[in-house]
Amino acid sequence: MYDLKNVGYQNIIYIEDLEIKKGLITSIVGESGSGKTTLLRLLNQLISHDTGDIYFEGENIETMDTIALRRKAIMLPQNPIIISQTIRDNLNLGLELSEKPKKEDSELIEALKFFNLDKDLDSDATKLSGGEKQRLSFARILLMDPEVFLLDEPSSALNEELEDVVLSRFFNYSKKNNKAVVMVTHSRTIAFKYSDEIISVEKKVAVKEDK
Numbered sequence: 001m002y003d004l005k006n007v008g009y010q011n012i013i014y015i016e017d018l019e020i021k022k023g024l025i026t027s028i029v030g031e032s033g034s035g036k037t038t039l040l041r042l043l044n045q046l047i048s049h050d051t052g053d054i055y056f057e058g059e060n061i062e063t064m065d066t067i068a069l070r071r072k073a074i075m076l077p078q079n080p081i082i083i084s085q086t087i088r089d090n091l092n093l094g095l096e097l098s099e100k101p102k103k104e105d106s107e108l109i110e111a112l113k114f115f116n117l118d119k120d121l122d123s124d125a126t127k128l129s130g131g132e133k134q135r136l137s138f139a140r141i142l143l144m145d146p147e148v149f150l151l152d153e154p155s156s157a158l159n160e161e162l163e164d165v166v167l168s169r170f171f172n173y174s175k176k177n178n179k180a181v182v183m184v185t186h187s188r189t190i191a192f193k194y195s196d197e198i199i200s201v202e203k204k205v206a207v208k209e210d211k
């Protein structure tokens with residue numbers, strides 16, 4: 001899905017050769033400030049690399065339309081944006097950004113329930129708890145149906161039980177549908193438990209670890 005060759009960004013990260021595969025869950029681990037989020041941002045060109053090349057499905061991403069790339073490779077940031085409107089509006093916002101048609105309420109409810117969120121679509125999204133907002137954001141990206149999910153500490157607001165439900169279901173879905181998932185996590189336990197491949201970022205250099 002991704003091939004990175006001699007990719008450098010400022011003095012923050014350097015990647016000699018890295019492949020990220022479709023249909024697999026790849027975790028990025030490393031100490032705080034090591035460059036994990038920076039690597040994730042390079043993958044959908046929220047920031048542009050200074051040197052080297054990044055290929056997405058064989059195409060150099062510098063020649064791709066950035067908006068089109070970001071629709072294919074959707075980022076779930078550490079603090080997802082929740083607009084001050086209803087849960088329905090927040091789900092539809094994602095569909096609009098992806099240029100996808102609106103969905104029936106039943107499909108929206110199903111996406112919420114997939115992440116154990118049993119809420120009225122008309123309720124105010126800003127009143128949700130941190131963990132509920134995180135699950136609403138998961139439902140939103142699921143409906144957007146990209147090719148790659150870029151997740152930045154996606155379970156930081158969930159307790160262990162919910163984390164397991166949400167991540168297990170989401171990763172099963174991703175693998176069944178041959179999506180790529182790239183997840184930044186500070187937790188090696190989470191990385192080992194859920195991912196097929198692990199990229200470790202240390203002293204600016206990102207390499208694949210044996211698992």
Ligand SMILES: Nc1ncnc2c1ncn2[C@@H]1O[C@H](COP(=O)(O)OP(=O)(O)OP(=O)(O)O)[C@@H](O)[C@H]1O
Nearest residue numbers: 010012030031032033034035036037038039184186
């Ligand atoms: N756009 C930028 N310009 C300059 N420095 C930056 C930029 N973005 C991040 N940095 C710096 O690069 C380093 C890596 O940041 P990054 O957010 O990628 O780390 P991280 O591994 O995700 O950290 P954490 O686990 O604490 O979230 C940090 O020292 C940060 O201050």
